[in-house]
Amino acid sequence: MIGISEIEAAAERITGHVVRTPTVPSPGLSALLGVPVTAKLELLQRTGSFKARGATAKLLSLGEAERAAGVVAVSGGNHGIALAVMAAALDVKATVVMPRSAPARSIELAEATGATVRLTDGMDEAFATATRLRDEGLTLVHPFDDPVVIAGQGTVGLELAQDAGDLTDVLVSIGGGGLIAGVAAALRALRPGVRVWGVETEGAQAMSEALAAGGPVPVAVSSIITTLSAPTVSQLTYDHVAALVEEVLVVSDRDAVQGCLDLAEHAKLWAEPAAGCLLPAARLVRERVGDRARLGLVVCGGNATTADVMSWAEGFGLR
Numbered sequence: 001m002i003g004i005s006e007i008e009a010a011a012e013r014i015t016g017h018v019v020r021t022p023t024v025p026s027p028g029l030s031a032l033l034g035v036p037v038t039a040k041l042e043l044l045q046r047t048g049s050f051k052a053r054g055a056t057a058k059l060l061s062l063g064e065a066e067r068a069a070g071v072v073a074v075s076g077g078n079h080g081i082a083l084a085v086m087a088a089a090l091d092v093k094a095t096v097v098m099p100r101s102a103p104a105r106s107i108e109l110a111e112a113t114g115a116t117v118r119l120t121d122g123m124d125e126a127f128a129t130a131t132r133l134r135d136e137g138l139t140l141v142h143p144f145d146d147p148v149v150i151a152g153q154g155t156v157g158l159e160l161a162q163d164a165g166d167l168t169d170v171l172v173s174i175g176g177g178g179l180i181a182g183v184a185a186a187l188r189a190l191r192p193g194v195r196v197w198g199v200e201t202e203g204a205q206a207m208s209e210a211l212a213a214g215g216p217v218p219v220a221v222s223s224i225i226t227t228l229s230a231p232t233v234s235q236l237t238y239d240h241v242a243a244l245v246e247e248v249l250v251v252s253d254r255d256a257v258q259g260c261l262d263l264a265e266h267a268k269l270w271a272e273p274a275a276g277c278l279l280p281a282a283r284l285v286r287e288r289v290g291d292r293a294r295l296g297l298v299v300c301g302g303n304a305t306t307a308d309v310m311s312w313a314e315g316f317g318l319r
Contacts, residue, residue, distance in 0.1 A: 001185065001239065001240065001243070002147055002150050002151050002154060002181065002182060002185045002240065003185065003189070004158075004185070004186060004189035004190065006147065006151040006154075007151050007154035007155060007157070007158050007182065007185060007186050007189075008158065009151070010053075010057045010148070010151040010152045010154065010155055011155045011158055013056075013057055013060050013061070014053060014056045014057050014060065014152060014155065017046075017052075017056045017060070017086070017089070018045060018046050018052050018053050018056055019044065019045050019046050020159060021040065021041045021042050021044050021045050021156075021159070022040075022041045022044065023038060023039070023040050023041070023159060023160055023163035023164050024038065024039055024041065025037070025038050025039075025165070026038065026039045026266075026267045026297075028265075028266035028267045028268065029263075029266055029267050029279075029297070031266070032262065032266045033282055033283065033286050033295065034286065034291070035286055035291065035292075035293040035294065035295060036165075036294050036295070037282070037295045037296075037297060038164045038165065038167060038294075038295070038296045038297070039267065039269070039296075039297050039299050040156060040159070040160045040164075040296065040297065040298045040299060041269070041299055042156060042298060042299055042300050042301060043269065043270070043271050043272075043275065043299050043300070043301050043302030044302075045301075046085070046086075047078070047081050047082045047085045047086070047109075047303075048078070048081065048301055048302050048303040049078040049081070049082065049227075049272075049300055049301030049302070049303055050078075050153060050156050050179055050298070050300050050301065051078040051079045051081070051082035051083075051143075051153075051301070052082040052085070052086060053152040053153055053155050053156065054079075054082075054143075054146075054148075054149035054150065054151075054152035054153045054178060054182075055073075055079065055082040055083045055086045055087075055141060055149070055152070056082075056086045056152065057148050057149065057151060057152030057155075058141045058146060058148045058149050058152065059071070059083075059086055059087060059090050059092060059141070060090070061148050062092075062139060066139040067090075067092050067139075069137050069138055069139050070092065070093035070094065070095065070138050070139065071083065071087055071092055071093070071094050071095070071138060071139045071140070071141050072094070072095040072096075072097065072130050072133045072134060072138040072139070072140055072141070073094070073095075073096050073097070073130065073140075073141045073142075073143065074096075074097045074098075074123075074126045074127050074129070074130035074142075074143065075096060075097070075098055075102070075106075075126075075143060076098065076099065076101075076102055076106075076123065076175070076226035076227045076228070076229050076230075077098070077102050077103050077106035077226055077227045077303060078106070078227050078274075078301050078303055079143040080096035080097075080098050080102075080106060080110045080115075080117075081106055081109045081110055081303065083096060083115075083141055084096055084109070084110040084113040084114075084115035085109075085113050087113070087115065088113040088114055088115070093115075093116075094113070094115040094116070095115065095116040095117075095118065095133060095138060096110045096115050096116070096117050096118070097117075097118045097119075097120060097126045097129045097130045097133070098110070098117060098118070098119055098120070098126060099119070099120055099121065099122050099123050099125070099126050099226065100119045100120065100121060101122070101226050102119075102226050103226065103303070103304065103305070103308060105303065105304075105305050105308070106303060107119070109303075122221070123221055123226075123229055123230065123231045124231050127231065142234075143175070143176055143178060143230075144175070144176030144177055144178030144179075144181075144230070144233070144234060144236075144237050145176070145178075145234035145236055145237070146178075146236075147236065149178055150178050150181050150182045150185075150236065150237070150240075151182060152182070153178050153179045153181070153182035153183070154181075154182025154183060154185050154186045155182070155186075156179065156182065156183050156186075156298060157170075157182060157183035157184070157185070157186030157187050157190075158186045158190070160183070160186075160187070160296060160298070161186060161187055161190035161191045162190075164296055165294075166294050167191065167194050167294045167295070167296045168193075168194065168195065168289060168292065168293050168294045168295070169194065169195045169196075169197060169246075169285050169289055169293055169294070169295050169296070170183070170187060170194055170195070170196050170197070170295075170296040170297075170298065171196075171197045171198075171199055171278045171281055171282055171285065171295065171296070171297050171298065172184075172196060172197070172198060172199065172298045172300075173198075173199050173200075173228060173274050173275060173277055173278060173298070173300050174198045174199060174200050174206075174207045174228065174233075174241075174248060175204070175206075175227060175228040175229065175230045175274070176206065176230035176232075176233055176234065176237060177198075177206075177207050177230075177233045177234070177237025177238065177240070177241055178237060179298070179300060180196065180198050180207075180237075180240070180241060180245060181236070181237045181240035181241065181244075183196065183298060184196045184240055184241070184244035184245055185240060185244065188244050194296075195246040195289075196244060196245050196246060197245065197246050197247055197248075197249060197281065197285055198241060198245050198247070198248035198249065199248070199249050199250075199251065199277050199278055199281040200228060200248060200249070200250050200251075200277075201223045201225050201228055201250065201251055201252065201253050201256050201273070201277050202222075202223060202250055202251070202252050202253065203220075203221060203222035203223035203224075203229075203253065204219075204221060204222075204223035204225055204228040204229045204230070205219060205250055206219045206230045206231065206232050206233045207233050207237070207238070207241055207248050208248040208250055210232075210233050210238050210241075211238075211241070211242060211248060215235065215238060216232050216233050216234060216235055216238050217232065218231055218232050219231060219232060223253055224253050224273070224312060225253060225256060225272075225273045225274055225277070227272065227273075227274040227301065227303075228274050228277075249281045249284055249285075251277050251280040251281055252280075253273070253312075253316070254316040254318070255277070255279075255280040256273040256274075256276045256277035256280070257273055257276060257309065257312045257313055257316055257318060258276070258279070258280070258313075258316075258318055259271075259273070259275075259276030259277055259278060259279030259280055260272065260273055260275075260276035260304070260309050260312075260313075261276075261309075261313060261318060261319075262276070262279050263275065263276060263279065263299070269299060269302070270302050270304075270306075271299055271301070271302050271304070272300075272301050272302055272303055272304035272309075273304065273309075273312070274300055274301055275297075275298075275299045275300050275301055275302070278297045278298075278299070282295055282297060
């Protein structure tokens with residue numbers, strides 16, 4: 001299990017390389033949900049998502065031979081962007097493996113750094129390709145199955161604990177589980193009374209299916225939200241969620257896209273559906289906890305174009 005000392009060490013290591021993002025009360029979301037809401041704005045992070053934290057922590061932990069070999073990452077979008085940008089900043093050669101379903105903008109951003117981008121037919125093939133490249137000598141920077149990466153993501157929870165007012169419940173999106181594992185570890189140490197809730201979308205339910213099965217299992221991925229579409233969680237992230245998280249809630253893709261529109265209208269935030277899914281889940285938590293709820297939302301990223309969101313909204317008949 002990742003401890004607060006590892007998260008604090010990661011925070012010290014990445015200081016100066018990433019942004020300490022704002023933690024702010026949201027009057028608009030508070031009015032929408034009927035209880036006080038605080039937002040941790042990781043969409044304002046360098047590279048547009050929290051992923052810069054874990055990627056930077058890992059890159060800075062590598063030895064000279066590992067850096068010289070070059071690094072490889074598998075990603076549905078944000079981890080690949082983060083690794084490509086931060087590796088370029090640290091003069092490390094990067095290869096990013098993404099499924100062809102990844103947002104075109106994510107592929108463009110990774111390529112613009114000079115990284116080599118390899119496209120595959122799906123996430124299963126992407127993970128297999130990254131593993132093969134690791135076996136050929138590249139240094140794998142896993143998006144979630146790595147304690148150094150998780151400690152880096154946990155700095156989100158460290159800052160939230162330090163900067164937020166009173167909170168009863170914090171909601172965190174789940175792909176492979178690295179973010180929620182780190183955030184939950186930080187909050188358990190610093191705000192032990194706060195409940196942490198995970199959020200997945202239908203068709204990207206790797207963690208909820210793992211919890212039902214008693215451990216990580218392969219899942220069929222069908223969600224439009226590629227940044228949450230891990231084909232399985234890891235034992236490491238599963239163990240943290242099983243021990244530290246109240247429950248994992250599952251919402252529809254449609255509701256996640258509606259959440260993007262709600263964040264834009266009520267919070268003035270342009271977020272991707274991996275963050276939009278927090279809004280319908282927050283309503284569920286509000287119903288369960290009641291009027292005394294004080295909600296914290298980790299707005300994990302904003303790397304979706306206006307064209308992407310409006311296309312999804314039109315497809316679901318949303319306005």
